[in-house]
Amino acid sequence: MPTLRDIMTPDPVTVDPMATLKEVATLMLEQDIGSVLVVENDRPTGIITDRDIVIRAVAYGHDFGTPVTDYTTGDVFTMDANASIEDAAREMAERQLHRIPVTENGRVVGMISLGDLANRTVGGMDQEALEGISVPTDQ
Template sequence: MPTLRDIMTPGPVTVDPMATLKEVATLMLEQDIGSVLVMENDRPTGIITDRDIVIRAVAYGHDFGTPVTDYTTGDVFTMAADTSVEDAAREMAQRQLRRLPVTEEGRVVGMVSLGDLAVRTGGEADEKALQGISQPTNI
């Protein structure tokens, strides 16, 4: 049974909490990625996506020199690298996550996206996750 270690993208791109929106957007462009982890003392304190930047900052005309922490999603949920892909897909669906930081011995070592589930597992795991992620939330 495949684990997150088998399908993760190693070495996720990270920034410190004082990075600006412009710096993060530039990193996303240079690395061809859609999310960046905000780290403080080797601990993920937030995650920001390209969509967060557009919806939470650009749409309101906010300054691109603003610290990224004003726009991040906090309480980053992570899973261990030895977690089965099936268990991770279930958690991603339940929590409506499109991206999942992967840890080993308490340190972030990779990132798994919904796309990774699709491409690297033959599509079964991403179908389960997508069904849960696509459900509307009761906000």
């Protein structure tokens, strides 16, 4: 049975907690990505997306020299590299996630996204995840 290791993007782009918004935005531009993991001692402590930068910083006119940790989403949900693709699709749907860092022994080894489910699987797993992500939450 295929696992996350089979479809993940290996070696995701990461920064340390003291990276600035400008540094992260520049990485996103150079790497053509929409999210960056914040890691400390090879363990994820946060994640920031291009949308986070726009909504949480740019919209309020904040300084781009500010540490990225002021704008990250903490409590990063991760999954083990040996987890099943079906479990990842279910977790994405239930938690309304677009991406999940993949770990091995607690260390980040990859990233799986909704796009990975769409492009690298067969059987509509991306549809299951997308339907869950698209459901409004009771916030």
